[in-house]
């Protein structure tokens with residue numbers, strides 16, 4: 124007998140797990156297959172961005188992220204140095220995660236939670252929904268789209284091959300995606316930016332070996348320019364050292380890696396290698412995110428330089444964008460245009476984010492182009508100290524764009540989306556370092572505190588929400604229209620002048636993923652057309668007044 128599942132997810136990295144969890148949270152069953160076992164050989168991501176934390180809040184797993192294992196008392200400064208017993212050029216100061224306060228635009232702040240801690244949190248969340256069957260050591264071999272369902276051939280740990288049927292298949296299977304290859308989807312952008320080698324090592328009390336103040340991330344600058352980075356991977360005794368490399372492919376063995384680490388720390392010392400992993404830094408986005416009943420998400424759809432910490436966070440946004448659209452179609456109230464809108468909405472976000480990350484890389488490698496003069500590596504005379512300061516200050520200024528990128532995480536917009544109803548207002552500037560909340564359709568629905576710890580965002584997620592800032596507006600026709608197509612809709616009355624001002628209208632229709640789909644001061648649009656449009660049941664059709 125062939126198993127039948129609504130959604131087959133291929134890949135149990137953070138994006139596949141988030142998709143399984145979000146689907147389960149919506150009451151949708153999924154089967155997730157992951158080729159490896161449940162251990163992470165080497166954690167890649169470590170920064171959980173502010174939008175991802177908002178989703179974790181929605182899923183009720185914020186405390187799990189906090190207690191996942193990273194030392195939340197550990198300082199988060201970034202510093203640029205010659206070596207850890209040499210000179211410091213500059214530093215951007217950040218508090219430990221436990222002391223960080225959310226910005227006024229969000230109820231959350233970003234967190235430090237590397238993949239070896241974050242994946243288990245997501246796995247637990249997905250399993251707790253009791254809707255997600257997660258099978259490790261199970262590999263997708265091939266699949267076929269039959270028009271009304273997909274079949275996939277899987278191989279389990281006993282080399283047993285079997286077939287499953289699914290309504291939809293989502294490839295969250297990383298950069299080398301079998302699903303993307305099977306669909307024949309190419310990627311465009313910049314191929315290999317660098318061949319980089321990472322080593323995770325264990326050394327308790329590393330701080331005692333050097334004279335530099337502690338930091339979460341160190342960037343090492345030598346006469347050749349920027350050559351390596353070191354990141355606190357658990358805020359205790361584990362560190363990830365990256366030999367950045369360049370476009371030329373080369374193997375870095377344990378001896379070379381050890382010498383490079385000694386150079387960075389500025390002395391020889393004992394430590395234990397936990398893993399060494401060569402990887403290619405690329406800047407690519409898939410030309411398409413969907414073919415028929417098969418989708419791709421996360422690194423399968425976009426590959427980016429890690430500079431900025433956008434890769435997984437963009438992928439989790441993919442998962443949340445796609446999940447409710449799949450649910451809507453499986454539950455019978457969503458249309459084809461809703462499924463099409465996934466690519467329409469998320470692909471431009473990926474292009475923006477990978478391009479920004481590439482820019483961050485160029486800024487980080489700036490010292491390779493404008494080489495530091497020899498004097499900045501020299502003695503402590505007032506002249507060389509001044510030269511170092513001048514050099515460091517310029518670098519500090521250049522790097523700010525990477526450290527402060529709230530506009531990437533919260534300021535994305537689904538401009539022109541076929542399932543968003545424009546109100547004709549001009550698009551505000553899309554910025555990186557600044558994010559101005561707006562209730563304009565296509566943007567993330569803004570946060571406002573309704574109570575000491577209740578955010579307006581806490582109202583969003585499971586269904587469409589009509590936020591009403593003026594109780595005199597009659598929404599009965601909208602409710603009736605939603606009911607007629609079984610579109611889940613809840614009306615939330617909000618008595619808050621500041622919130623009303625942020626949303627810029629008396630009513631805002633907010634989608635399950637937390638995006639404003641429509642706003643207005645009255646229900647002057649045809650409610651039937653409105654619900655048909657935002658659920659993708661009709662394509663571009665004017666909304667009659």
Ligand SMILES: Cc1cc2nc3c(=O)[nH]c(=O)nc-3n(C[C@H](O)[C@H](O)[C@H](O)COP(=O)(O)OP(=O)(O)OC[C@H]3O[C@@H](n4cnc5c(N)ncnc54)[C@H](O)[C@@H]3O)c2cc1C
Pocket residue numbers: 133134135136137138139156157158159167168169170171261262263264295296297298300301321402420421422423429431432433434435436437438
């Ligand atoms: C050094 C480094 C630091 C980074 N830091 C950050 C950061 O701070 N923040 C951030 O947002 N991003 C960061 N990233 C990027 C981030 O790690 C990736 O974007 C993220 O891991 C992508 O998640 P994913 O689930 O899409 O893919 P992956 O994590 O690659 O997972 C894909 C999974 O699919 C499985 N798979 C593949 N083929 C099959 C198959 N045929 N059958 C079954 N399973 C299969 C694989 O085994 C794998 O586990 C960093 C990346 C690097 C390299």
